[in-house]
Amino acid sequence: MTPFAERLTLAVQDKGPVCIGLDPHLHLLPAHFRERYAGLSGPAFRLAAADAVQAWGLEVLQAIDGIAAAVKPQVAFFEQLGAPGIAALERLVAQAKAMDLLVVLDAKRGDIGSTAQGYCRATLDDTGPLGADSVTLSPYLGPESLRPFLDCCDAQGKGLFILVRTSNAEADALQGNGVAEKVAGWISMWNQSRSSSLSLGPIGAVVGATVPSEAMALRAAMPQSWILVPGYGAQGGSAADTLPCFRADGLGALVNSSRGVLFAKAGEEARYQADHQALVHEHALAMAAELKALQIQRA
Numbered sequence: 001m002t003p004f005a006e007r008l009t010l011a012v013q014d015k016g017p018v019c020i021g022l023d024p025h026l027h028l029l030p031a032h033f034r035e036r037y038a039g040l041s042g043p044a045f046r047l048a049a050a051d052a053v054q055a056w057g058l059e060v061l062q063a064i065d066g067i068a069a070a071v072k073p074q075v076a077f078f079e080q081l082g083a084p085g086i087a088a089l090e091r092l093v094a095q096a097k098a099m100d101l102l103v104v105l106d107a108k109r110g111d112i113g114s115t116a117q118g119y120c121r122a123t124l125d126d127t128g129p130l131g132a133d134s135v136t137l138s139p140y141l142g143p144e145s146l147r148p149f150l151d152c153c154d155a156q157g158k159g160l161f162i163l164v165r166t167s168n169a170e171a172d173a174l175q176g177n178g179v180a181e182k183v184a185g186w187i188s189m190w191n192q193s194r195s196s197s198l199s200l201g202p203i204g205a206v207v208g209a210t211v212p213s214e215a216m217a218l219r220a221a222m223p224q225s226w227i228l229v230p231g232y233g234a235q236g237g238s239a240a241d242t243l244p245c246f247r248a249d250g251l252g253a254l255v256n257s258s259r260g261v262l263f264a265k266a267g268e269e270a271r272y273q274a275d276h277q278a279l280v281h282e283h284a285l286a287m288a289a290e291l292k293a294l295q296i297q298r299a
Helices: 004-015 042-064 075-079 082-098 113-123 143-156 179-192 212-221 239-245 269-274 276-298
Strands: 018-022 070-073 102-109 134-137 159-165 201-207 225-229 253-257
Touching: 004 102, 004 159, 004 201, 018 042, 018 276, 042 070, 042 075, 042 082, 042 276, 070 082, 075 082, 075 102, 082 102, 102 113, 102 159, 113 143, 134 143, 134 201, 143 159, 143 201, 159 179, 159 212, 159 225, 179 201, 179 212, 179 225, 201 212, 212 225, 212 239, 225 239, 239 253, 239 276, 253 276, 269 276
Parallel strands: 018 070, 018 253, 070 102, 102 134, 134 159, 159 201, 201 225, 225 253
Antiparallel strands: none
16 A cells, blocks of 8 residues: 555656646536536436536546646535436546546545544545545544544545645635644644655645745645645636745645636637547646746756
8 A cells, every 4th residue: 555645746756746626617518518418407407417527527537648647526516416426426536546647536524523434434435435545624623523534544545635725815714813824733743653755744735826925834834745736727826826835856736727727718719619628638738837847947
């Protein structure tokens, strides 16, 4: 069993720090997928939409093969489609793993006791339906809410990404006033006995590219942690904004883009409708090149 931090290190060294979100916004999918569920409602809609989402997701995985180190399925877009949506998510997670893409399940779970154990089995545990490589978690019920996931890390070599300083505009209302630093302290403490490859451990943090002024201090507070960096691209974060999340050795950050890679930008709609796979591939390559150039300039 190779620990998550080591698997992520190898993947990033091989492909770069690119993570692509799998966020199937139903109104943004190519027209030939939207036609499958247009005009439907209720169970028929959910079944047809889930089938379209699965087919779309498999094509996205093909488009980013060899470019991304990881994918980040956003669970909410699948859960809204009920049982068919969860089945589609299971299929996409299994396919991503078969392609040697690490799966960061974006679930943001957080609860206590047996409920937390249930969430862990549902998302992370290999005996459950998904068995993702890692999962995003909300820590705001306290350390107890994270213990089942920490146990799974130890027993099965999994990883966690705990919300520390997120990219949304109103995050400071809760995460300011020392709260983010408090959570960063927990993460640093938990990694001290778990770090392996290049002193990186399996307990990671979520720190947005939209808060670069805070990211440097948070990186210093969590020297052994991988940082998942949302906010790059469509949310306004630039490649340069991600730089404070990296360590001096160029490791330690996994940069995510979802809408900025998956869907058409201004002036691209016709190309997107004609061959969305080619455009996704192009967007992913451009992201990888931008992040690589940033690291070369830094060196």
